[in-house]
Amino acid sequence: MATPRTRKRRRSVVRRRRRKIYVLIFALLFILAFFVVMRATLALAYESVDLSTLVKAEFTGFNEDGTVILSVNDQAVDELLSRVKEDHDSAWFHTTEVEDSDYAKFRQSLSFSTPKSSGLSNGESINIIASCNEPLAKKLKIDITSKSGTTTVDGLLNVTKIPLDEVFADLDVSFTGISPALEMTITNNSTQPLISRMTFEAVDPKEYYADGDTVTIQAIYTDQMCEETGYTVDRPVEACVRDYSVTCDQTFVSSASDLPRKIIQEAVTAGKKAFSDANEYGVRIFCEANLVPVYIDQKATFTYGTPNFVSAYFKTVFPEKSGELGLAHNDLDIIYDVKISQADGQSCTAYAAVRFSDIVKNGDGSYSYDFSSPSILSESYFSARVKKNVVDSYANSYDIERVNP
Secondary structure: OOOHHHHHHHHHHHHHHHHHHHHHHHHHHHHHHHHHHHHHHHHOOOEEEEHHHHEEEEEEOEOOOEEEEEEEOHHHHHHHHHHHHHHHHHOOOOOOOOOHHHHHHHHHHOEEEOOOOEEEOOOOEEEEEEEOOHHHHHHOOEEEEEOEEEEEOOOOEOOEEEOHHHHHOOEEEEEEOOEOOEEEEEEEOOOOOOHHHOEEEEEOOOOOEOOOOEEEEEEEOOHHHHHHHOEEEOOOHHHOEEEEEOOOOEEEOOOHHHOOHHHHHHHHHHHHHHOOOOHHHHHHHHHHOOOOOOEEOOEEOOEEOOOEEEEEEEEEEOHHHOOOOOOOOEEEEEEEEEEEEOOOOOEEEEEEEEEEEOOEEEOOOOEEOOOOOOOEEEEEOOHHHHHHHHOHHHOOOEEEEEEOO
């Protein structure tokens, strides 16, 4: 049986063991609490932000017709990222590795939109929707509290709107010349402060116009002009257009069916007057016919007989070739055969072509043309050569029709 002294010693040992156990348990609890607190602290965001506060809204245009441009508010973003970086740098522990480029990437990921970006009026409230790279925001410990907000429209100028009809009321669009070679002239006769300063231009302009064409004219003006005059148009500049029909009193004949036979007959008769000086082509004709030219006092002695009609061709230039240098709008080519003789009595038959160009039909149904000074365009002993020179060689530029007087 243990003595009182022994029992007392045993109790002392037990108490010491209990104290050690208590100390160990306390230490473990302290360490656990420390890690819990640190984990919670590391999980906390450095900064909280409403993304819609990082937008910059710029309003342009005029009251009731304004527009908004949304962009990143660099100053606000700079301040936010500066605080975030400072918090990161001062923290004892980090759960993620953050690079300097991450801050730039976050800025680049910011974007803003609005359901209504035009037709704005002063005092109107518009919604703003923001977005960003949310995983990157979490990495930077930026807590996004909201991604939407509103802003109020202000700063739009008050101007008086004028209707489209008034814009074009005093515009004179005229055409001069002969179709399809009409030239357009645009004259702005308005005295209205804004309209008088506008520029009027053809949409898809052409060098020449034809009767029946439609040309679209656009009125061009700037916001600065509107600000300076206090007026604007009731629609955007790209929609400030009006169509005009091209009309004229004279048109180049473009089809043989529109060329009266009496005009062809008149041309055939007039063309015979071109056969006056046979010496111009006589030597070449006789050489082609293997005949020897005769000269008296060193001069050729060729004379023409009476020319006879062979054929006639009416040519109209292709629309895409109209206006090209050296190409008439239409040609009436008449081919004749004619006897050519010289002083010794030798003779042969030659073929020659006479051309009349640019026959015009007037608005009253009459025709305008000049057959007064005919001249020979091509002459040869070979009829096929003449036809090729005045007809076949023009197939790439003209629509060619054979006509009869």
